[in-house]
Amino acid sequence: MNNDLATFRDPHLFMPERFLKADEKTLVVIPNAREWRTHAFGFGRQVCPGEHLAGEMLFINAATTLATLNIGKAVDESGTPIEPDLNYLPGIINHPKPWKCKIEARSPKAAALLRQAVECVA
Template sequence: MLLHPEVQKKAQEEIDRVIRRDRLPELSDHGSLTYLQCVMDETMRWQPVLPIGIPHQTTADDTYRGMHIPKGAIIVANSRGLTWDETKFHDPRSFKPERFLPKPDGAGEVPSPNTVYGWGRRICAGRFLADNSVWIAMARILAVFSITPLKDAEGHLMKPDVKFTTEMTRHVKPFKCDILPRDEKARLLIINASLD
């Protein structure tokens, strides 16, 4: 949201329109916040946490697209290659949640959750819990907070310096920003939620 304030604004507008401003989003609101779902899908596609999948070993000889894969071979899936596949995603290196909206509102592209959670018998058993946890966190954070760059001494917004690790798992390196309540109504929602 720091790198794409226009996306943050659009997601907040959807939350305000659907949920209004008198409560926090709940999981039951999931189906009503379609743009927010697109933001989540795009976040996972754009920078997958595991860019190179966990190695697996074949249990039998196999053939894939005419290539022989012997029993015992180690297979490593290129998740990043799949999420940045130019035959499935237009301009894949760009962050564009609208790509997942149906036409004519968006590009009508289809998210591929299996590239994030694995494949076949070894697919992540916790993927539904993970999806729901990420979705509700995003919904509630965007409902009440604005995430903005820091300001310099003259009060101008500074360009955010956001970088990612290049290890087996991919994470955002520490960065500075402002995360503040959107307004007084949001501040009261935060206070009331902390008292529950």
């Protein structure tokens, strides 16, 4: 729904910098763009009652992931980074092709924290 070519030039390209001004700190206001939540959880009287809980859980998961893990490109046998394939798979729900990445705990303390969280859920 946010793929309006009049609002977003090249909407299918991953370009987070499009939302920042030249100083790379100030957010650009896009007049006709809606927040992702308005599309994912419905509109008006049909809005999902779990919208706020889902949004908070997404934030907690993202914050925990970024605080405890280093995520980067996978490397081959010679140590050269493997570039991900940025093409999408066709279908009713469009999603990117699977790609390899390297995920490591930022520290032994972060690894222990993640293990403890997994044990609490299991």
